[in-house]
Amino acid sequence: MFGAAKRRAIRDGDGIGARGRVRGALMGRGVAISIGVIAVVTAGLYLIARPASEPSLRRNVVLIVLDTVRADRLGSLGSTRGLTPALDAFAKEAAVFERAYSHAPWTLPSIASLFSGRDPLSHGAGGRLGTFQRMPDGVETIAERFRAARFRTGAIVNALFVTETFGMTQGFEHVDAVVPRANESARRADATTDAALNWIDHHRDEPFFLFVHYFDAHLLYDPPPEFRTRFADPQDRRPGPILFGRLEDMLDFRGGKVRLDEPIVRRLEKLYDGEVAYLDSQVGRLFDGLAQRGLSSYTVVAVTSDHGEEFFDHGGFEHGHTLYEELLHVPLMIRAPGRTASGTSLTPRRVSAVVRLMDVAPTLCELAGVPAPKEIQGDSLLPLMTGRDDLNRPVYAFGNLWGESGEALRKEDWKVIREAKASRVRLFDLRHDPREQRDLSGTEAARRDRMVAELDLIRRASEAARQASTQPSLTREQREHLQSLGYLKSEDEDRHD
Template sequence: MKIILISLDTLRASRMSGYGYGKRTSPHMDRIAKDGVLFERAFAADIPTEVAHTGVFTGKIGLTTGVISHGSDLTQLPKSVEWLPNLLRTAGFTTGAVDNLYQLKEWFARGFNYYINTVGGNRWIDGSTINKLALPWIEQHKDESFFLFLHYWDAHTPYLPPASYVSEFYDMSKDPYDPANRSMEPAYNHTAYPFFKHHHYDLVGRVTDTDYYDALYDAEIRYLDDRLKELDDHLAKLGIQEETLLVLFGDHGESLTEHDIYWDHCGLYEPTVHVPLIMRWPGRIPAGRRVPGLVQQADLLPTLLEAVRREKPAGIAGNKLADPAGLDGSSLWSAIEGAADGTRDTVYLSECAWQAARAIRNDRYKLIVTYDSGPFRRPPRELYDLKEDPRETVNLADAKPEIADALQSRLEDYVAAKLDGRPDPMQEQLRLRGLPFRRRIEQILNGVGLTWEEWERNPDRAVFDLATAGSDGH
């Protein structure tokens, strides 16, 4: 038995053709879904990257593990917390990863016999680099039961797809640098501009057309799709495609100008928290199944453990793969086989990087409660009717206070029950360190003689660019 778990970093579900997008961004992933199961409403309970992946590998949300922030020096994950690669290695799987999350936190290398760190001179990683490292590893271990984690970053900023991929998604008769086009002004004058100038805008060039950035994102997805086809073709060539449980998931999505968020993954809105989830296992997972109900990333760990117990591969001690205690996730197998629509009727959402907020979402409504809005302007509560307003444009918190109050009460009860008397790690983060990404901006501003307060009062790109003349913005 082989398990390949693939993280598609920053891949927004609604930007995939298999999830209803009108452009051909994901033909091979769509093919994988047609041969397996696609979860229509999968959610990242915690965002962004660090907390999302911790949830995948523990089967527990941030309120349970205490890992609720991204890039915080306060965060620790005790070695006593059971970890998916450790569980599988102990049972007899050869475990491998092609990944660089170890650069964030040491616990991401736990449990792997082989951890191939993709860190390099750039903060972005091309999918071809992942394949160059992963494909030989698969060939070397093709006769073993293995678990392989692959982490593709192509859809993450900076969007730098090969030029040949862009024309399918952008009208090349237009000039993306046309000074008459002013659609980029809100992004360039946003309070978060100093961070994105260095990590994104300067790498792409002084684009003036927001449509061009959207096209670059689509092109990155299409490029990623081709890299996944290369991987899949390799499995077929080696004759192990049929015995491989292939799992594709997004750790979070991406906002493309919605809600004053410009090509980034913050905010508990659907573009960022609704993620793709696709599974294929020929002969075990029915082909063409689409699961309509709510599921979350923490469901993956118990699902994979159950898959091993069902398969009983030779040489694997399935008796060592009981579900750990205190999981927040539930096995997806009932939903996969059509006995259930999902694993829950409500999902709880959390972020603590650019902003600190929690949310509750059911079939009809979403309530977002913001504790610290960081470089954004957010009301304390946002209530959206997802049936009537799927783009979350009309805040009904004041118009329907009884619904907002009921949802907030349920959210608070849930948080209190999960904490069970322990301090709230989000409030501790805000009290002791503040928002990690606000601190990053402050460091950049301080380096050029500006304070956060000065910048917040006048987030003018020209002012910052003048201050950083002759420096790299750090």
């Protein structure tokens, strides 16, 4: 399908040799793609996970997702807003990845990448508003690997997209999910931390893998009084009617029935900051709880987010609708105590290389001495955590929940975004234009075309690797629930889409 000249050009342009082998069966979907071509493509653009080169010490793992937290809200990543003292103290003891990227701007495909070590096209979980795809049972997850290795596995989750309905609890023997019908009733961070510590107290005598999902930074923004007083706009410092952000508000906004003006978005942003600060205080309580139980010295703790949030950075609000930095750049910090089995010290450090959420699963597996999931695309970050590697990794991002669908490729300091419907392509130089305000697709046409070709190749490789995805088998009640949340349209609405 692709000529030798193109293959060579891509390899030369990338400067990365084959670093691994393609694992497992690659399933073509009516397209004859040879294993050889896929191997070249994938080796050139994705750093294939290698088997762990050294046996690692057995450690517990706590994986924390701060849903909807932008990277630029953390003091350790440059924020001067003073929102995150607990996370900033943690950062001093961790590997801090300054440029970590999600593969999607919304929860389901992003956390599926975190769990599976695969990009959204490869694992198949995601879809769009009204046509969701659950994670196929055939996709192996990090929790399944830990459970197979006789770790106790638990999940504390606060959103429907991280539940059994979407195939996301594979491998977890205990799932504590609180998924209310209205977002003003979501479980708060204090209760989430209590649930996590309670689970730990019941399983601390055995090796464990615990996933903790905090939902506080997600709409709606209603920080507790202390944080409202400190961070909200003066007119919002007293609790009152919700400014904006109930599910019905967002349905109207997404449907174009409501417009938000700049002053309202700035007030919402300050309330969001209050939620991030409150969340930080409760994540800090989880860190303290691990220390008080004497677990910190043999527990790996990873903190990240599934996507960010937009406050008119590109004229929009919330998330799920673009592939710009404010939605894809996420925090990632990993605190791994001690040394690797070969004696390399896991000291705190800053890592500036571009990395991806799909790299987290193989990293946590390697740190805990557990085999990584099969068919994985991500590559362990341990070489970056020990200073043995500083290579940037290409990031493929795919799929919007609402708005124009699209995909993006970030490579080194360049990023190309292609919108599906209009085949419109934008190109950004992130080194000189980190806020993506100047589209260079017209003046840098050769680079644009090269990156679009690479994006197409990754798409083909990931599609070929994807196992058959299935629609979630929903009960009538679940379907009605999804419709009430605005996540599933009625058939009438579908016809007009």
